[in-house]
Each structure stands twice: as structure tokens, then as C-alpha cells.
Amino acid sequence: MKSKPKEQRSLFPEECLLREISSQARLSIGLPKEKTDIETRLALTPEGVAIVVEEGHSVYIQRGAGEPMSYIDLQYSEAGAFLVDDASEVFESDIVLKIAPPTLEELNLMHDHSSIFSMLQLSNLSADCIKLMIKKKLNAIAYELIKDEQKAFPVVSSISEIEGNTVIAIAAELMSNERGGKGILLGGVAGITPTEVVILGAGITGTVAARTALALGAQIKVFDHDINKLRKIQHYLGRQVFTSVIHPTVLFKALASADAVIGNLRYINGSERFMISEDLVKTMKNGAIIIDMSIDQGGCFETSECRTLKNPVFQKHGIIHYCVPNISARVARTSSMALSNIFAPMLLKIGHSGSVNSAISESSGFRHGAYIFDGVLVNRLIGNYYDIASNDIGLLLPGY
Numbered sequence: 001m002k003s004k005p006k007e008q009r010s011l012f013p014e015e016c017l018l019r020e021i022s023s024q025a026r027l028s029i030g031l032p033k034e035k036t037d038i039e040t041r042l043a044l045t046p047e048g049v050a051i052v053v054e055e056g057h058s059v060y061i062q063r064g065a066g067e068p069m070s071y072i073d074l075q076y077s078e079a080g081a082f083l084v085d086d087a088s089e090v091f092e093s094d095i096v097l098k099i100a101p102p103t104l105e106e107l108n109l110m111h112d113h114s115s116i117f118s119m120l121q122l123s124n125l126s127a128d129c130i131k132l133m134i135k136k137k138l139n140a141i142a143y144e145l146i147k148d149e150q151k152a153f154p155v156v157s158s159i160s161e162i163e164g165n166t167v168i169a170i171a172a173e174l175m176s177n178e179r180g181g182k183g184i185l186l187g188g189v190a191g192i193t194p195t196e197v198v199i200l201g202a203g204i205t206g207t208v209a210a211r212t213a214l215a216l217g218a219q220i221k222v223f224d225h226d227i228n229k230l231r232k233i234q235h236y237l238g239r240q241v242f243t244s245v246i247h248p249t250v251l252f253k254a255l256a257s258a259d260a261v262i263g264n265l266r267y268i269n270g271s272e273r274f275m276i277s278e279d280l281v282k283t284m285k286n287g288a289i290i291i292d293m294s295i296d297q298g299g300c301f302e303t304s305e306c307r308t309l310k311n312p313v314f315q316k317h318g319i320i321h322y323c324v325p326n327i328s329a330r331v332a333r334t335s336s337m338a339l340s341n342i343f344a345p346m347l348l349k350i351g352h353s354g355s356v357n358s359a360i361s362e363s364s365g366f367r368h369g370a371y372i373f374d375g376v377l378v379n380r381l382i383g384n385y386y387d388i389a390s391n392d393i394g395l396l397l398p399g400y
Contacts, residue, residue: 028093030091033064039100049080052347059080101118113138115140118141118142118143130377147365165209170322181320182259200262223250259288265294287318291327301321308324
């Protein structure tokens, strides 16, 4: 039997597909090279770039941007991206996708009314940057604040899972002799008292960290404000995990005997501010470890200092501190793949909407991620943090 002619076999002729793509708004998307002492991740992998380019959008990437993740320029070029030498060519795009918050120098390269996507990381973002974004009437989108159709935070969920596994590896490393620790094994061995790990925060990161440490044989204690989160983590991991609301007396005793304390309490989404005082840190065992995973939002230990991946560790009052705002950047390739799986489809949706402004108007989840909309600060918590007046984004949207 003869095969049917090609034009009769095809349910969607190529000409129709090309007309459909050409009728959409075409976006220019920039991927700048991050400073590797601060950040090693990228928002799109070559596979993500290919998805975006196939829809008719243009992606401009600075040469060498993918090297920290072991992606070479050729891989991005073959995926359809344009390689550029100068960062200014990247920041001329309609949408700039960064990981670390933008600097004043980078913001000055951007056109008015364009859009910047990045992590929020309040410890690395300045009030001057906020004011410049307002002056240039930019849209600023924080990855941590974007919600999906299920009202969950996709970026936070993906990165939290990665960080939950990574933080236990870091704690184990810091406990060793090689990194100045007491030379103890994170876990349990027959005949030896198991390592005590205290986790502040029963979210995804805390749950994954507790599961990983528990598998190694450590004794786990989890504290949180939310009794429902504590109930979930105990149901998930079993009764061998001690859980408690944050009660001063109980927490004091737990910190005094802890070998490692992992802080992961979130603030920017509206949770109650909480911080372990310096006096309480002083009561901890000499050589104990603090890992502050909330340092990007101000930290949850008074003794914390925001550091970089090049110099993440310091000691204070005999306690080893590890404080960086991007722990998942230690596994940059895995983290970038997780981010790319989120942002490639998101960029396609923005393209179908026609612009970032339209996407903000149409999607409540995406709108939740906007903290500056057309030059107006629209996040109250960020406004309070920097003492800058904010507005309700609903008042700025037509027909909202």
C-alpha cells in the first residue's frame, strides 16, 4: 500500500505552525554571567534554551556563563542561543534572568520598562537597587515568591529539596577534623551516642534534612511555629523524630546539647520573625555547628554574617558558622536543571500573554512574584525591610 502524501498525513501542516508562532509576541531574554565567588547557578540550561527558542523567542547568553555548571558555550549555541561577549548586550534584553540579585552596575545597563528576574536574597540586595529599579520603571520578579496553579511556590520547593540534602553533607563535612570540627561522625555507630541535630523550620528543607540525617543514624529534633507542619513531618518520618513548637525552655535544652543546628525559618512570605540570640548561641557546646539557611532573608541567628561560597565558614564564641544565601549553588548543575524546568515553561506562558505586564495581570501566581511592577514597589514586607513606601498591586491593574 502506498503511503499518503505528506500534506495529507500531517494533522498540523508546518505552515500553520509557523504562522501560529509568528503571531505571538517575541521576547528577547538575557542570561548574564554571574560572579562565580557569589553564584554558580543559571536559570536556563541548554535544554531549556532550546524549548524557548523553538517558540520563536531570542536568548542572549554571555560567554562562559554556563562554565560553573559544566555547560560549555557550544552547547548553548547549538540550542539556539546567541553568544555575546559584553554583559551590556545581555542586559539590553526585554527580560533578564539572573540568580543573584542585580547590582547597581547591572541595573544601569537595563532599558527602562524592561524586566529583571532573580532570587530576592535581601542580604545581597540594597535599598539603592530598589530605588533605581523604581526610577527606571522596571518589573522585578522574585523567584522565591512565584506561585503555581496549586498556590505552592515551585522554585522554593525545588531548591528546598536540593538544599535539604546538601545541608546535611555540609554539616558532616564541618564536623570532620579536616574542616576544624571536633572530628565526630554525623550519624550513629553501635556503642556510641548518636550525633544530635536540631532543625529550626519544618518546611520542605527541614523535612528533607531530617530524613537524610535520620538515615545516617543521627538524633533529630525539629522546631517550628506551625503545629500542622510538625504533625506532617512526624507522620512522614515517624516517632523517632522529636518535634516541638518553639518554646524557650525546650529550645534552650536542645541547643545546649546539639552538635549541629540548622536554621531554616522563612520570613518574606509573612511568617513571624524569629531569631536565636547571641547569648543563647554562647550556651552551645564548643565546636558545635550552626548553618543559617535563612541568611538570605536576614538570618535566624544573631551571630550570623552573610558570606559567599568562597568564604562561607567563620567561628564565633567557639561555634562554627556556615552562612551563605545559596547553599544549592554547591551543586550548580542539579540546581540549574531544576530551575530551568520551571522557567522554560514560564517564559512560554509570558510569550503567549504578550509581555511580562500582561502575564502579571493574567496570572495571580506570577503576580505574587512581582515585588516591583512598572516602577512601583508592590510588596509590603520588602517595603518595610528597606523602609520604602509600597502599594497594593491590585490598584495598578486595570479591571482587577
